[in-house]
Amino acid sequence: MADRIPSGTRDVLPDEMRELRALTERIRSVFDRAGYGEVYTPALEYERTFTRDGSGANGAYRVFDERGNVLVLRSDMTVPIARLVGTRYPTAEPPLRFCYFSHAYRSVRPQRGQSREFLQAGVELIGAPGPLGTAEVLTVLCDCLEAAGLQSFRIGVGDQGLYPALLDGFGVSAHARALILDELTTGDFVGVEREVNRLSLPADEAELLLTVPRMRGGPEILDGLDGPLHDAGAGMREMLSLLAPHVAARVIFDFGLVRDLDYYSGAIFQVYDPAHGMPLGAGGRYDQLLAGFGRDLPAVGFGLDIERVHIALTAEERDRG
Amino acid sequence: MVERGQEPPLWIAVPRGALLTETLDLLDEVGIDTSEVRQNDRKLLFADVGIITMRPSDVPTYVEAGAADIGITGKDVLIEQAERDVHELADLRYGRCTMVVASETGPDPVEDALRRLGTVRIATKYPKIASNHFLATGRQAEIVEVKGSVELAPLAGLADAIVDLTATGTTLRENNLVIREEITVCTARLIANPVADRLKSAAIDTLVSRIATSLGR
Numbered sequence A: 001m002a003d004r005i006p007s008g009t010r011d012v013l014p015d016e017m018r019e020l021r022a023l024t025e026r027i028r029s030v031f032d033r034a035g036y037g038e039v040y041t042p043a044l045e046y047e048r049t050f051t052r053d054g055s056g057a058n059g060a061y062r063v064f065d066e067r068g069n070v071l072v073l074r075s076d077m078t079v080p081i082a083r084l085v086g087t088r089y090p091t092a093e094p095p096l097r098f099c100y101f102s103h104a105y106r107s108v109r110p111q112r113g114q115s116r117e118f119l120q121a122g123v124e125l126i127g128a129p130g131p132l133g134t135a136e137v138l139t140v141l142c143d144c145l146e147a148a149g150l151q152s153f154r155i156g157v158g159d160q161g162l163y164p165a166l167l168d169g170f171g172v173s174a175h176a177r178a179l180i181l182d183e184l185t186t187g188d189f190v191g192v193e194r195e196v197n198r199l200s201l202p203a204d205e206a207e208l209l210l211t212v213p214r215m216r217g218g219p220e221i222l223d224g225l226d227g228p229l230h231d232a233g234a235g236m237r238e239m240l241s242l243l244a245p246h247v248a249a250r251v252i253f254d255f256g257l258v259r260d261l262d263y264y265s266g267a268i269f270q271v272y273d274p275a276h277g278m279p280l281g282a283g284g285r286y287d288q289l290l291a292g293f294g295r296d297l298p299a300v301g302f303g304l305d306i307e308r309v310h311i312a313l314t315a316e317e318r319d320r321g
Numbered sequence B: 001m002v003e004r005g006q007e008p009p010l011w012i013a014v015p016r017g018a019l020l021t022e023t024l025d026l027l028d029e030v031g032i033d034t035s036e037v038r039q040n041d042r043k044l045l046f047a048d049v050g051i052i053t054m055r056p057s058d059v060p061t062y063v064e065a066g067a068a069d070i071g072i073t074g075k076d077v078l079i080e081q082a083e084r085d086v087h088e089l090a091d092l093r094y095g096r097c098t099m100v101v102a103s104e105t106g107p108d109p110v111e112d113a114l115r116r117l118g119t120v121r122i123a124t125k126y127p128k129i130a131s132n133h134f135l136a137t138g139r140q141a142e143i144v145e146v147k148g149s150v151e152l153a154p155l156a157g158l159a160d161a162i163v164d165l166t167a168t169g170t171t172l173r174e175n176n177l178v179i180r181e182e183i184t185v186c187t188a189r190l191i192a193n194p195v196a197d198r199l200k201s202a203a204i205d206t207l208v209s210r211i212a213t214s215l216g217r
Helices: A014-033 A047-051 A078-088 A132-148 A162-169 A174-185 A189-197 A203-214 A227-241 A289-293 A306-320 B020-029 B035-039 B056-065 B075-080 B109-117 B127-136 B152-156 B170-174 B194-199 B201-214
Strands: A044-046 A062-064 A070-073 A096-105 A117-126 A154-159 A251-254 A267-273 A276-285 A299-305 B012-015 B051-054 B070-074 B087-091 B097-104 B120-124 B141-145 B161-166 B177-186 B188-192
Touching: A014 A096, A014 A117, A014 A132, A014 A306, A044 A047, A044 A078, A047 A070, A047 A078, A078 A096, A078 A117, A078 A289, A078 A299, A117 A132, A117 A276, A117 A306, A132 A154, A132 A227, A132 A267, A132 A276, A132 A299, A132 A306, A154 A227, A154 B194, A162 A174, A162 A203, A162 A227, A174 A189, A189 A203, A189 B087, A203 A227, A227 A267, A251 B194, A267 A299, A267 B194, A276 A306, A276 B056, A276 B194, A299 A306, B012 B020, B012 B056, B020 B201, B051 B056, B056 B070, B056 B075, B056 B188, B070 B075, B075 B127, B075 B177, B075 B188, B087 B194, B087 B201, B097 B109, B097 B152, B109 B120, B120 B127, B127 B141, B127 B161, B127 B177, B152 B161, B161 B177, B170 B177, B188 B194, B188 B201, B194 B201
Parallel strands: A154 A251, B012 B051, B012 B070, B120 B141, B120 B161
Antiparallel strands: A044 A070, A062 A070, A096 A117, A117 A299, A154 A267, A267 A276, A276 A299, B070 B188, B087 B188, B097 B161, B097 B177
16 A cells, blocks of 8 residues: 555655746745845744744644653744744844745645645745835735736735724624624625624614625725725825835735734735635734734735645646637 | 636536525526526536536535635535635525424433433534534534435434424424424525635626625615
């Protein structure tokens, strides 16, 4: 009987490896030109690095070392780089720019084509507040995807704080707020409607809570936003005004976008391509995370799933014939 | 893969079986011509109107992977496959069924099994819903998954009770089973692939609003 490998892991043979290598080299040259220095951090970190307040990236695999310490396989690169900044760059003048090509590890659900081990390419920009820092990282992201060879990708941009602020503004209780955000995070808009209708809010407020998560599209959706959406709209317009036309043309604004990682704070992104059914990567601002590692700096970054980018590239090429 | 030619605005996963007729009626009402689907119960892909047909439990699989942009399936399927990454856009209200615990008439075998054996054997096509229901109600249950005719299980002595979906209760009555507990009510739902929900938002929003009008909101 053949020796198997764990589900969700795989071997890469030379033909595919050659394509993956060419793809990552194209992306690496974009990082390089933008001034992002490549770092490598250990795949194993102490568990406490990942479990401190506000990191929320728990990791699925733990082992004991020879002294009984709990080590965890990293589930993303944002937390290790936050740790690296706190320990190796305690006094360096910001902004700091880092990039990485690293495997990360997550648990999988059976028979869903998910990867336990996946290769991420990404950047972290430390010490550059929004909207200028956000615009820089969105530009690098867009340049990467173009350098990768994708033609039809779009970048969804939302705001992690927008909907929670709306709920708080309408005086929704902490309990109901958690229920509604949970339905929104799982994409159950029927559940959002059910929970909102239970609140007995004034009709216009309830209506807003139902329409806002479905607001997505080009810059036209930012026009004429007033009342509780005015500030969010103004922030997004300001960020948009900092983008070059070729980047701005790729952006979709999405008021319903929420990420399930605790450390995100402001603008968040997700990368889509019509040739692939799942997002190719994601990112966003995490302005509070670094404080937990001893450097209170605003930060923003993204990670692309290289395997999915490769699949989307292949599918786009096939569609073009 | 079948040559898809001119792309329809949306690929729609349509469930065969109990939800089929009302689903096709709804699609006709919102301007998607389903006559070819009605005339042809062997064909699976209808490229002109962007319809693919499949069993209801496969709908979330196709939609999650983006092989269909949107789909229609029962809430029972969505609860059982809760981990699927799909957007649930609308409650279509038809196909109303209740997920129930049922056992043979007479003294409830569930109570007897729990009192004397500490655990109850439940046959079901919905192992997650069944096990969550018994966990939530503080009872130990051994879940036996079967693929067809669940009603047979208590009659043949495979299980003490069943967890299954019932619309009218006729099949239960015919098999000498009575409803002991109602778990949840399930109706047909409209779901969307999360990427399509962003990239084809105009087409999807138009469809959702036509459906809402058709349902009389």
